[in-house]
Amino acid sequence: MHGVETAAASTGREVEGVSRDRRTLRRRAELLLALTESDLRARYGRGGVRLFKWLLDPFALVGVYLLLVSVVLDRPGAAPGLSLACAVVPFQLLMMSVMNAMGAVDLRRSIILNMSFERSFIPASAVLTETVAFAASFLLLVLMMTVYRVSPTLAMLWFPLVVAVNILLAVALAYVSSLVGIWFSDLRLFAISFVRTLFFLAPGLVPLSLVGGRAADLLRLNPLSGVFEGYRSVLLYGTRPAAWELLVPTAFSLVLLAITLPIYVREQKQFAKVVA
Amino acid sequence: MSAAAIVAEDVGVRFYFDRLHRVTTPTLAHVRRGVTESWGLRELSVDIRGGDAVALIGRSGAGKTTLLRVIAGILIPDEGRLSVRGQLGSLLSIEAGLLSRLTGRENALLLGVLSGLSRAQARLNVDSVSERSGLDDAFDRPVSSYSQGMLARLGFAVVDQARPDILLLDEVHEALDHEFRERVQERVRELLGRGGIVVAAGHDHPLLERVCNRALLVEDGRIAADGSFDEVVHEYLARPLPDAPARAAASGSRRGRSGTRSSARRS
Numbered sequence: 296m297h298g299v300e301t302a303a304a305s306t307g308r309e310v311e312g313v314s315r316d317r318r319t320l321r322r323r324a325e326l327l328l329a330l331t332e333s334d335l336r337a338r339y340g341r342g343g344v345r346l347f348k349w350l351l352d353p354f355a356l357v358g359v360y361l362l363l364v365s366v367v368l369d370r371p372g373a374a375p376g377l378s379l380a381c382a383v384v385p386f387q388l389l390m391m392s393v394m395n396a397m398g399a400v401d402l403r404r405s406i407i408l409n410m411s412f413e414r415s416f417i418p419a420s421a422v423l424t425e426t427v428a429f430a431a432s433f434l435l436l437v438l439m440m441t442v443y444r445v446s447p448t449l450a451m452l453w454f455p456l457v458v459a460v461n462i463l464l465a466v467a468l469a470y471v472s473s474l475v476g477i478w479f480s481d482l483r484l485f486a487i488s489f490v491r492t493l494f495f496l497a498p499g500l501v502p503l504s505l506v507g508g509r510a511a512d513l514l515r516l517n518p519l520s521g522v523f524e525g526y527r528s529v530l531l532y533g534t535r536p537a538a539w540e541l542l543v544p545t546a547f548s549l550v551l552l553a554i555t556l557p558i559y560v561r562e563q564k565q566f567a568k569v570v571a
Numbered sequence: 572m573s574a575a576a577i578v579a580e581d582v583g584v585r586f587y588f589d590r591l592h593r594v595t596t597p598t599l600a601h602v603r604r605g606v607t608e609s610w611g612l613r614e615l616s617v618d619i620r621g622g623d624a625v626a627l628i629g630r631s632g633a634g635k636t637t638l639l640r641v642i643a644g645i646l647i648p649d650e651g652r653l654s655v656r657g658q659l660g661s662l663l664s665i666e667a668g669l670l671s672r673l674t675g676r677e678n679a680l681l682l683g684v685l686s687g688l689s690r691a692q693a694r695l696n697v698d699s700v701s702e703r704s705g706l707d708d709a710f711d712r713p714v715s716s717y718s719q720g721m722l723a724r725l726g727f728a729v730v731d732q733a734r735p736d737i738l739l740l741d742e743v744h745e746a747l748d749h750e751f752r753e754r755v756q757e758r759v760r761e762l763l764g765r766g767g768i769v770v771a772a773g774h775d776h777p778l779l780e781r782v783c784n785r786a787l788l789v790e791d792g793r794i795a796a797d798g799s800f801d802e803v804v805h806e807y808l809a810r811p812l813p814d815a816p817a818r819a820a821a822s823g824s825r826r827g828r829s830g831t832r833s834s835a836r837r838s
Binding site for chain 2: 321322325326328329330332333336337402403405406407408409410411412477478558561562564565567568569571
Protein backbone atom coordinates (compact mmCIF):
# COMPACT_ATOMS: atom_id res chain seq x y z
CA MET A 296 0.00 0.00 0.00
CA HIS A 297 2.83 2.28 0.91
CA GLY A 298 4.41 1.56 -2.48
CA VAL A 299 1.15 2.43 -4.27
CA GLU A 300 0.90 5.66 -2.31
CA THR A 301 4.47 6.53 -3.19
CA ALA A 302 3.87 5.85 -6.89
CA ALA A 303 0.69 7.94 -6.82
CA ALA A 304 2.48 10.73 -5.02
CA SER A 305 5.33 10.50 -7.51
CA THR A 306 2.90 10.70 -10.47
CA GLY A 307 1.17 13.63 -8.79
CA ARG A 308 4.49 15.38 -8.39
CA GLU A 309 5.33 14.72 -12.07
CA VAL A 310 1.97 16.13 -13.23
CA GLU A 311 2.51 19.12 -10.97
CA GLY A 312 6.02 19.51 -12.36
CA VAL A 313 4.81 19.37 -16.00
CA SER A 314 2.07 21.86 -15.20
CA ARG A 315 4.59 24.17 -13.50
CA ASP A 316 6.94 23.85 -16.51
CA ARG A 317 4.10 24.77 -18.84
CA ARG A 318 3.22 27.78 -16.69
CA THR A 319 6.86 28.87 -16.67
CA LEU A 320 7.11 28.48 -20.45
CA ARG A 321 3.88 30.39 -20.98
CA ARG A 322 5.01 33.10 -18.59
CA ARG A 323 8.34 33.45 -20.44
CA ALA A 324 6.60 33.60 -23.81
CA GLU A 325 4.27 36.33 -22.52
CA LEU A 326 7.20 38.27 -21.12
CA LEU A 327 9.07 38.03 -24.43
CA LEU A 328 5.98 39.17 -26.35
CA ALA A 329 5.35 42.08 -24.00
CA LEU A 330 8.96 43.25 -24.27
CA THR A 331 8.87 42.91 -28.07
CA GLU A 332 5.53 44.69 -28.42
CA SER A 333 6.78 47.65 -26.40
CA ASP A 334 10.09 47.66 -28.25
CA LEU A 335 8.32 47.73 -31.62
CA ARG A 336 6.28 50.74 -30.55
CA ALA A 337 9.22 52.52 -28.96
CA ARG A 338 11.51 52.01 -31.98
CA TYR A 339 9.15 52.10 -34.94
CA GLY A 340 6.12 54.05 -33.72
CA ARG A 341 2.57 53.11 -34.57
CA GLY A 342 0.37 52.66 -37.65
CA GLY A 343 1.16 52.37 -41.36
CA VAL A 344 4.27 54.53 -41.19
CA ARG A 345 6.02 51.56 -39.57
CA LEU A 346 5.98 49.58 -42.83
CA PHE A 347 7.61 52.50 -44.60
CA LYS A 348 10.37 52.67 -41.95
CA TRP A 349 11.00 48.94 -42.18
CA LEU A 350 11.27 48.97 -45.98
CA LEU A 351 13.24 52.17 -46.37
CA ASP A 352 16.67 50.82 -45.43
CA PRO A 353 16.75 47.59 -47.48
CA PHE A 354 15.30 49.31 -50.56
CA ALA A 355 17.79 52.18 -50.31
CA LEU A 356 20.73 49.84 -49.74
CA VAL A 357 19.86 47.59 -52.68
CA GLY A 358 19.48 50.69 -54.88
CA VAL A 359 22.88 52.11 -53.90
CA TYR A 360 24.71 48.78 -54.13
CA LEU A 361 23.06 48.00 -57.47
CA LEU A 362 24.47 51.23 -58.83
CA LEU A 363 27.87 50.39 -57.38
CA VAL A 364 27.99 46.83 -58.73
CA SER A 365 26.45 47.47 -62.16
CA VAL A 366 27.93 50.86 -63.05
CA VAL A 367 31.03 51.52 -60.96
CA LEU A 368 32.42 47.99 -60.61
CA ASP A 369 30.79 46.69 -63.80
CA ARG A 370 30.29 43.20 -62.33
CA PRO A 371 26.51 42.80 -62.40
CA GLY A 372 26.28 39.00 -62.81
CA ALA A 373 22.87 37.35 -63.10
CA ALA A 374 19.86 39.22 -61.70
CA PRO A 375 22.06 41.60 -59.69
CA GLY A 376 19.15 43.25 -57.87
CA LEU A 377 17.90 39.91 -56.55
CA SER A 378 21.43 38.77 -55.75
CA LEU A 379 21.98 41.94 -53.72
CA ALA A 380 18.61 41.63 -52.00
CA CYS A 381 19.58 38.07 -50.97
CA ALA A 382 22.46 39.62 -49.01
CA VAL A 383 20.96 42.94 -47.92
CA VAL A 384 17.72 41.55 -46.46
CA PRO A 385 19.36 38.95 -44.15
CA PHE A 386 22.12 41.41 -43.29
CA GLN A 387 19.53 44.01 -42.26
CA LEU A 388 18.22 41.57 -39.66
CA LEU A 389 21.73 40.97 -38.33
CA MET A 390 22.72 44.63 -38.35
CA MET A 391 19.50 45.91 -36.76
CA SER A 392 19.58 43.14 -34.14
CA VAL A 393 23.13 44.14 -33.21
CA MET A 394 22.24 47.84 -33.01
CA ASN A 395 19.02 47.22 -31.08
CA ALA A 396 20.64 44.77 -28.66
CA MET A 397 23.56 47.10 -27.91
CA GLY A 398 21.17 49.78 -26.64
CA ALA A 399 18.43 47.45 -25.37
CA VAL A 400 19.54 47.45 -21.73
CA ASP A 401 19.93 51.24 -21.71
CA LEU A 402 16.51 51.66 -23.32
CA ARG A 403 14.95 49.73 -20.46
CA ARG A 404 17.06 51.44 -17.81
CA SER A 405 14.05 52.87 -15.97
CA ILE A 406 12.46 49.41 -15.73
CA ILE A 407 15.69 47.70 -14.69
CA LEU A 408 16.13 50.23 -11.89
CA ASN A 409 12.57 49.89 -10.70
CA MET A 410 11.68 46.21 -10.65
CA SER A 411 13.05 42.72 -10.87
CA PHE A 412 12.22 40.72 -13.99
CA GLU A 413 13.76 38.13 -16.31
CA ARG A 414 16.38 40.32 -18.00
CA SER A 415 17.81 37.41 -20.00
CA PHE A 416 15.08 38.00 -22.58
CA ILE A 417 16.16 41.51 -23.47
CA PRO A 418 18.46 40.57 -26.40
CA ALA A 419 15.98 37.93 -27.62
CA SER A 420 13.22 40.54 -27.68
CA ALA A 421 15.52 42.88 -29.64
CA VAL A 422 15.87 40.17 -32.31
CA LEU A 423 12.14 39.45 -32.31
CA THR A 424 11.43 43.15 -32.84
CA GLU A 425 13.79 43.30 -35.80
CA THR A 426 12.42 40.01 -37.16
CA VAL A 427 9.06 41.72 -37.66
CA ALA A 428 10.77 44.42 -39.70
CA PHE A 429 12.76 41.73 -41.50
CA ALA A 430 9.58 39.85 -42.42
CA ALA A 431 8.23 43.06 -43.97
CA SER A 432 11.35 43.35 -46.12
CA PHE A 433 10.59 39.98 -47.78
CA LEU A 434 8.53 42.21 -50.03
CA LEU A 435 11.80 43.34 -51.58
CA LEU A 436 12.76 39.73 -52.38
CA VAL A 437 9.38 39.11 -54.01
CA LEU A 438 9.69 42.34 -55.97
CA MET A 439 13.17 41.46 -57.23
CA MET A 440 12.08 37.94 -58.23
CA THR A 441 9.25 39.51 -60.21
CA VAL A 442 11.48 42.12 -61.86
CA TYR A 443 14.05 39.52 -62.95
CA ARG A 444 11.35 36.96 -63.81
CA VAL A 445 12.81 34.34 -61.48
CA SER A 446 10.15 31.73 -60.77
CA PRO A 447 10.01 29.99 -57.40
CA THR A 448 11.05 26.34 -57.48
CA LEU A 449 10.72 23.42 -55.06
CA ALA A 450 13.93 24.68 -53.46
CA MET A 451 11.71 27.30 -51.79
CA LEU A 452 10.86 24.55 -49.28
CA TRP A 453 14.33 25.19 -47.86
CA PHE A 454 13.56 28.86 -47.33
CA PRO A 455 12.20 28.51 -43.76
CA LEU A 456 15.38 26.69 -42.74
CA VAL A 457 17.58 29.38 -44.30
CA VAL A 458 15.57 32.04 -42.45
CA ALA A 459 15.84 30.05 -39.19
CA VAL A 460 19.65 29.95 -39.54
CA ASN A 461 19.61 33.71 -40.21
CA ILE A 462 17.55 34.32 -37.04
CA LEU A 463 19.76 31.99 -34.98
CA LEU A 464 22.82 33.99 -36.04
CA ALA A 465 20.98 37.22 -35.16
CA VAL A 466 20.18 35.88 -31.67
CA ALA A 467 23.80 34.84 -31.09
CA LEU A 468 25.08 38.25 -32.21
CA ALA A 469 22.44 40.01 -30.09
CA TYR A 470 23.70 38.47 -26.82
CA VAL A 471 27.29 39.44 -27.63
CA SER A 472 26.14 42.92 -28.63
CA SER A 473 24.22 43.43 -25.39
CA LEU A 474 27.35 42.59 -23.43
CA VAL A 475 29.43 44.92 -25.60
CA GLY A 476 26.83 47.67 -25.03
CA ILE A 477 27.16 47.22 -21.27
CA TRP A 478 30.89 46.55 -20.99
CA PHE A 479 32.27 48.89 -23.63
CA SER A 480 29.54 51.45 -24.29
CA ASP A 481 32.16 53.80 -25.81
CA LEU A 482 32.91 51.23 -28.49
CA ARG A 483 29.38 50.85 -29.82
CA LEU A 484 30.10 52.71 -33.05
CA PHE A 485 33.22 50.64 -33.61
CA ALA A 486 31.22 47.44 -33.07
CA ILE A 487 28.65 48.55 -35.63
CA SER A 488 31.44 49.34 -38.11
CA PHE A 489 32.93 45.91 -37.44
CA VAL A 490 29.66 44.16 -38.34
CA ARG A 491 29.35 46.33 -41.47
CA THR A 492 32.87 45.26 -42.44
CA LEU A 493 31.78 41.62 -42.15
CA PHE A 494 29.26 42.33 -44.91
CA PHE A 495 32.07 43.35 -47.25
CA LEU A 496 34.21 40.41 -46.12
CA ALA A 497 31.40 38.13 -47.28
CA PRO A 498 29.89 37.71 -50.76
CA GLY A 499 27.51 40.60 -50.14
CA LEU A 500 27.93 42.74 -53.25
CA VAL A 501 28.66 39.90 -55.65
CA PRO A 502 27.81 36.19 -55.29
CA LEU A 503 30.52 33.72 -54.28
CA SER A 504 30.44 32.25 -57.82
CA LEU A 505 32.02 35.49 -59.08
CA VAL A 506 34.83 35.30 -56.52
CA GLY A 507 37.61 32.99 -57.53
CA GLY A 508 40.45 31.00 -56.00
CA ARG A 509 41.61 31.12 -52.40
CA ALA A 510 39.55 34.24 -51.64
CA ALA A 511 36.34 32.23 -52.12
CA ASP A 512 37.56 29.58 -49.66
CA LEU A 513 38.41 32.22 -47.09
CA LEU A 514 35.06 33.98 -47.52
CA ARG A 515 33.28 30.71 -46.69
CA LEU A 516 34.66 30.99 -43.14
CA ASN A 517 32.63 34.15 -42.58
CA PRO A 518 29.29 33.01 -41.11
CA LEU A 519 27.52 35.72 -43.11
CA SER A 520 28.66 34.08 -46.36
CA GLY A 521 26.65 30.93 -45.69
CA VAL A 522 23.53 32.96 -44.93
CA PHE A 523 23.81 35.12 -48.08
CA GLU A 524 24.56 32.17 -50.32
CA GLY A 525 21.75 30.18 -48.72
CA TYR A 526 19.24 32.84 -49.77
CA ARG A 527 20.75 32.93 -53.27
CA SER A 528 20.61 29.13 -53.61
CA VAL A 529 16.94 29.01 -52.74
CA LEU A 530 15.66 32.19 -54.37
CA LEU A 531 18.06 32.93 -57.23
CA TYR A 532 19.50 29.58 -58.38
CA GLY A 533 16.51 27.43 -57.42
CA THR A 534 18.69 24.79 -55.77
CA ARG A 535 18.87 23.45 -52.23
CA PRO A 536 21.49 25.21 -50.10
CA ALA A 537 24.90 23.55 -49.88
CA ALA A 538 25.62 21.94 -46.51
CA TRP A 539 28.29 24.50 -45.60
CA GLU A 540 25.82 27.34 -46.19
CA LEU A 541 23.71 26.08 -43.31
CA LEU A 542 26.34 24.42 -41.15
CA VAL A 543 28.96 27.21 -40.90
CA PRO A 544 26.56 29.92 -39.60
CA THR A 545 24.73 27.39 -37.39
CA ALA A 546 27.94 26.10 -35.80
CA PHE A 547 29.26 29.65 -35.36
CA SER A 548 25.98 30.74 -33.69
CA LEU A 549 25.86 27.75 -31.35
CA VAL A 550 29.49 28.21 -30.26
CA LEU A 551 28.89 31.93 -29.71
CA LEU A 552 25.74 31.24 -27.69
CA ALA A 553 27.48 28.53 -25.64
CA ILE A 554 30.12 31.07 -24.67
CA THR A 555 28.09 34.26 -24.23
CA LEU A 556 24.75 33.05 -22.86
CA PRO A 557 26.14 31.88 -19.48
CA ILE A 558 28.15 35.11 -19.22
CA TYR A 559 25.06 37.17 -20.06
CA VAL A 560 22.91 35.33 -17.51
CA ARG A 561 25.55 36.03 -14.85
CA GLU A 562 26.11 39.63 -15.89
CA GLN A 563 22.42 40.56 -16.06
CA LYS A 564 22.36 40.45 -12.26
CA GLN A 565 24.76 43.42 -12.32
CA PHE A 566 22.88 45.54 -14.88
CA ALA A 567 21.20 47.71 -12.26
CA LYS A 568 24.61 48.70 -10.88
CA VAL A 569 25.97 49.63 -14.28
CA VAL A 570 23.00 51.54 -15.71
CA ALA A 571 22.16 53.39 -12.48
CA MET B 572 -2.29 36.88 2.54
CA SER B 573 0.62 35.17 4.31
CA ALA B 574 2.42 37.58 6.61
CA ALA B 575 4.81 39.78 4.69
CA ALA B 576 8.37 39.93 5.99
CA ILE B 577 11.79 41.29 5.07
CA VAL B 578 14.78 39.83 6.90
CA ALA B 579 18.33 40.87 6.02
CA GLU B 580 21.37 39.36 7.73
CA ASP B 581 24.78 40.96 7.19
CA VAL B 582 23.84 41.97 3.67
CA GLY B 583 26.53 43.60 1.56
CA VAL B 584 26.44 45.04 -1.95
CA ARG B 585 29.73 45.74 -3.67
CA PHE B 586 30.42 48.12 -6.55
CA TYR B 587 33.49 48.05 -8.78
CA PHE B 588 34.78 51.23 -10.39
CA ASP B 589 37.15 51.51 -13.33
CA ARG B 590 39.90 54.11 -13.66
CA LEU B 591 37.36 56.64 -14.96
CA HIS B 592 35.21 56.03 -11.85
CA ARG B 593 32.50 54.33 -13.89
CA VAL B 594 30.74 51.35 -12.34
CA THR B 595 31.86 48.12 -13.94
CA THR B 596 30.78 44.50 -13.59
CA PRO B 597 32.71 41.88 -11.56
CA THR B 598 33.62 40.02 -14.77
CA LEU B 599 35.33 43.08 -16.24
CA ALA B 600 36.80 43.99 -12.86
CA HIS B 601 38.80 40.76 -12.99
CA VAL B 602 40.20 41.66 -16.40
CA ARG B 603 40.74 45.41 -16.15
CA ARG B 604 43.56 47.13 -14.32
CA GLY B 605 43.13 49.91 -11.79
CA VAL B 606 39.69 48.77 -10.64
CA THR B 607 38.66 49.84 -7.13
CA GLU B 608 35.82 48.49 -5.05
CA SER B 609 33.38 50.14 -2.70
CA TRP B 610 30.54 48.74 -0.63
CA GLY B 611 27.13 50.33 -1.10
CA LEU B 612 25.81 48.30 1.81
CA ARG B 613 27.88 46.38 4.37
CA GLU B 614 26.91 44.06 7.23
CA LEU B 615 23.39 45.40 7.10
CA SER B 616 20.89 43.51 9.23
CA VAL B 617 17.24 44.39 9.60
CA ASP B 618 14.00 42.63 10.42
CA ILE B 619 10.77 44.14 9.07
CA ARG B 620 7.45 42.42 9.74
CA GLY B 621 3.88 42.80 8.51
CA GLY B 622 2.29 46.03 9.71
CA ASP B 623 5.57 47.95 9.72
CA ALA B 624 5.80 51.19 7.78
CA VAL B 625 9.49 51.99 7.76
CA ALA B 626 11.12 55.25 6.75
CA LEU B 627 14.70 55.15 5.53
CA ILE B 628 16.42 58.28 6.75
CA GLY B 629 19.92 59.44 5.91
CA ARG B 630 21.95 61.79 3.78
CA SER B 631 22.21 61.35 0.02
CA GLY B 632 24.56 58.50 -0.88
CA ALA B 633 24.13 56.78 2.49
CA GLY B 634 22.68 53.63 0.91
CA LYS B 635 18.90 54.11 1.16
CA THR B 636 18.20 53.54 -2.53
CA THR B 637 20.62 50.62 -2.65
CA LEU B 638 18.78 49.01 0.26
CA LEU B 639 15.43 49.50 -1.48
CA ARG B 640 16.84 48.01 -4.68
CA VAL B 641 18.15 44.99 -2.79
CA ILE B 642 14.75 44.41 -1.19
CA ALA B 643 13.09 44.79 -4.62
CA GLY B 644 15.40 42.11 -6.06
CA ILE B 645 16.93 44.59 -8.49
CA LEU B 646 20.36 44.21 -6.90
CA ILE B 647 21.60 40.86 -5.68
CA PRO B 648 23.53 40.92 -2.37
CA ASP B 649 27.22 40.06 -2.76
CA GLU B 650 27.31 38.80 0.81
CA GLY B 651 24.88 37.95 3.59
CA ARG B 652 21.33 36.65 3.36
CA LEU B 653 18.10 38.33 2.41
CA SER B 654 14.64 36.87 2.71
CA VAL B 655 11.62 38.71 1.32
CA ARG B 656 8.15 37.20 1.75
CA GLY B 657 5.20 38.75 -0.08
CA GLN B 658 4.30 40.28 -3.43
CA LEU B 659 6.49 43.32 -4.10
CA GLY B 660 5.46 46.63 -5.58
CA SER B 661 8.21 49.18 -6.13
CA LEU B 662 8.30 52.81 -7.15
CA LEU B 663 11.96 53.66 -6.94
CA SER B 664 12.25 56.63 -9.25
CA ILE B 665 10.03 59.26 -10.78
CA GLU B 666 10.23 57.42 -14.11
CA ALA B 667 9.11 54.31 -12.20
CA GLY B 668 9.93 51.92 -15.01
CA LEU B 669 8.06 53.96 -17.59
CA LEU B 670 9.35 54.11 -21.17
CA SER B 671 9.06 57.67 -22.45
CA ARG B 672 8.07 56.81 -26.03
CA LEU B 673 5.13 54.64 -24.93
CA THR B 674 1.75 55.95 -23.86
CA GLY B 675 0.47 55.58 -20.32
CA ARG B 676 -1.73 52.70 -21.48
CA GLU B 677 1.15 50.88 -23.22
CA ASN B 678 3.37 51.33 -20.19
CA ALA B 679 0.65 50.01 -17.90
CA LEU B 680 0.33 46.89 -20.07
CA LEU B 681 4.08 46.28 -20.18
CA LEU B 682 4.65 46.84 -16.47
CA GLY B 683 1.61 44.70 -15.64
CA VAL B 684 3.17 41.74 -17.48
CA LEU B 685 6.64 42.39 -16.04
CA SER B 686 5.18 42.44 -12.53
CA GLY B 687 3.77 38.94 -13.04
CA LEU B 688 0.32 39.35 -14.61
CA SER B 689 -0.65 37.50 -17.75
CA ARG B 690 -1.13 39.69 -20.84
CA ALA B 691 -4.86 39.06 -20.72
CA GLN B 692 -5.01 40.07 -17.05
CA ALA B 693 -2.86 43.15 -17.67
CA ARG B 694 -5.24 44.19 -20.49
CA LEU B 695 -8.22 43.73 -18.18
CA ASN B 696 -6.57 45.85 -15.50
CA VAL B 697 -5.53 48.70 -17.72
CA ASP B 698 -8.79 50.64 -17.42
CA SER B 699 -8.57 50.36 -13.66
CA VAL B 700 -5.01 51.78 -13.82
CA SER B 701 -6.29 54.64 -15.95
CA GLU B 702 -9.00 55.40 -13.41
CA ARG B 703 -6.65 55.13 -10.41
CA SER B 704 -4.07 57.39 -12.01
CA GLY B 705 -6.66 60.10 -12.71
CA LEU B 706 -4.79 60.99 -15.90
CA ASP B 707 -7.94 61.02 -18.09
CA ASP B 708 -7.05 61.68 -21.75
CA ALA B 709 -3.34 61.96 -20.97
CA PHE B 710 -3.33 58.20 -20.33
CA ASP B 711 -3.25 57.64 -24.10
CA ARG B 712 -0.47 60.14 -24.71
CA PRO B 713 3.27 59.28 -24.70
CA VAL B 714 4.61 59.66 -21.18
CA SER B 715 7.39 61.92 -22.53
CA SER B 716 4.73 64.65 -22.38
CA TYR B 717 3.98 64.02 -18.70
CA SER B 718 4.99 66.21 -15.77
CA GLN B 719 6.88 64.66 -12.81
CA GLY B 720 3.64 64.49 -10.84
CA MET B 721 1.82 62.73 -13.68
CA LEU B 722 4.65 60.18 -13.98
CA ALA B 723 4.44 59.49 -10.26
CA ARG B 724 0.64 59.15 -10.45
CA LEU B 725 0.88 56.63 -13.29
CA GLY B 726 3.70 54.75 -11.59
CA PHE B 727 1.78 54.45 -8.36
CA ALA B 728 -1.41 53.36 -10.13
CA VAL B 729 0.50 50.61 -11.96
CA VAL B 730 2.08 49.36 -8.74
CA ASP B 731 -1.19 49.59 -6.85
CA GLN B 732 -3.12 47.48 -9.40
CA ALA B 733 -0.97 44.44 -8.52
CA ARG B 734 -2.11 44.75 -4.86
CA PRO B 735 1.39 44.30 -3.42
CA ASP B 736 2.06 43.05 0.10
CA ILE B 737 5.27 45.07 0.27
CA LEU B 738 5.37 48.61 -1.10
CA LEU B 739 8.75 50.26 -1.71
CA LEU B 740 8.86 54.01 -2.34
CA ASP B 741 11.93 56.12 -3.03
CA GLU B 742 11.29 59.87 -2.91
CA VAL B 743 8.65 59.38 -5.58
CA HIS B 744 5.78 60.34 -3.30
CA GLU B 745 7.47 63.72 -2.86
CA ALA B 746 6.64 64.52 -6.50
CA LEU B 747 2.93 63.87 -5.96
CA ASP B 748 0.38 66.63 -5.61
CA HIS B 749 -1.59 67.07 -2.39
CA GLU B 750 -4.69 65.21 -3.61
CA PHE B 751 -2.76 62.16 -4.77
CA ARG B 752 -0.64 62.10 -1.61
CA GLU B 753 -3.87 61.64 0.33
CA ARG B 754 -4.72 58.70 -1.89
CA VAL B 755 -1.27 57.16 -1.40
CA GLN B 756 -1.63 57.51 2.37
CA GLU B 757 -5.02 55.87 2.19
CA ARG B 758 -3.58 52.92 0.23
CA VAL B 759 -0.70 52.64 2.67
CA ARG B 760 -3.10 52.47 5.64
CA GLU B 761 -5.13 49.82 3.81
CA LEU B 762 -1.96 47.81 3.05
CA LEU B 763 -0.73 47.99 6.65
CA GLY B 764 -4.21 47.01 7.86
CA ARG B 765 -3.97 43.71 5.99
CA GLY B 766 -0.49 42.92 7.32
CA GLY B 767 1.58 44.46 4.57
CA ILE B 768 4.85 46.39 4.71
CA VAL B 769 5.79 49.84 3.48
CA VAL B 770 9.42 50.95 3.16
CA ALA B 771 9.85 54.57 2.05
CA ALA B 772 12.97 56.64 1.60
CA GLY B 773 13.08 60.39 1.30
CA HIS B 774 14.11 63.72 2.71
CA ASP B 775 10.62 65.13 3.27
CA HIS B 776 10.36 64.07 6.93
CA PRO B 777 6.90 65.53 7.64
CA LEU B 778 5.56 63.53 4.70
CA LEU B 779 7.34 60.34 5.80
CA GLU B 780 6.05 60.84 9.34
CA ARG B 781 2.47 60.76 8.07
CA VAL B 782 3.07 57.33 6.52
CA CYS B 783 5.67 55.62 8.73
CA ASN B 784 5.64 54.37 12.30
CA ARG B 785 9.27 53.25 12.34
CA ALA B 786 12.51 54.59 10.92
CA LEU B 787 15.96 53.30 10.06
CA LEU B 788 18.90 55.68 9.94
CA VAL B 789 21.17 54.55 7.10
CA GLU B 790 24.78 55.70 7.24
CA ASP B 791 27.64 54.50 5.06
CA GLY B 792 25.66 51.46 4.00
CA ARG B 793 24.84 50.36 7.54
CA ILE B 794 21.89 50.76 9.88
CA ALA B 795 23.04 53.37 12.40
CA ALA B 796 19.75 53.61 14.29
CA ASP B 797 16.45 51.74 14.35
CA GLY B 798 13.42 52.88 16.31
CA SER B 799 10.33 55.01 16.30
CA PHE B 800 10.17 57.68 13.62
CA ASP B 801 10.59 60.59 16.06
CA GLU B 802 13.56 59.03 17.87
CA VAL B 803 15.48 58.21 14.72
CA VAL B 804 14.84 61.56 13.04
CA HIS B 805 15.91 63.32 16.27
CA GLU B 806 19.12 61.28 16.31
CA TYR B 807 19.76 62.01 12.63
CA LEU B 808 19.30 65.74 13.05
CA ALA B 809 21.53 65.75 16.14
CA ARG B 810 24.45 64.18 14.27
CA PRO B 811 27.27 66.39 12.99
CA LEU B 812 27.69 66.64 9.26
CA PRO B 813 30.38 64.26 7.96
CA ASP B 814 32.57 67.12 6.76
CA ALA B 815 32.06 69.25 9.90
CA PRO B 816 35.72 69.23 11.08
CA ALA B 817 36.89 70.47 7.70
CA ARG B 818 34.36 73.24 7.77
CA ALA B 819 35.20 74.13 11.36
CA ALA B 820 38.75 74.78 10.23
CA ALA B 821 37.56 76.95 7.41
CA SER B 822 36.92 80.69 7.44
CA GLY B 823 33.92 82.42 9.03
CA SER B 824 32.26 83.07 5.70
CA ARG B 825 32.62 79.40 4.76
CA ARG B 826 31.01 78.43 8.06
CA GLY B 827 28.05 80.59 7.13
CA ARG B 828 27.58 78.75 3.86
CA SER B 829 27.82 75.38 5.60
CA GLY B 830 25.06 76.34 7.97
CA THR B 831 22.79 77.14 5.09
CA ARG B 832 23.58 73.79 3.47
CA SER B 833 22.93 71.98 6.75
CA SER B 834 19.47 73.38 7.21
CA ALA B 835 18.63 72.75 3.57
CA ARG B 836 19.72 69.14 3.84
CA ARG B 837 17.59 68.54 6.87
CA SER B 838 14.46 70.19 5.67
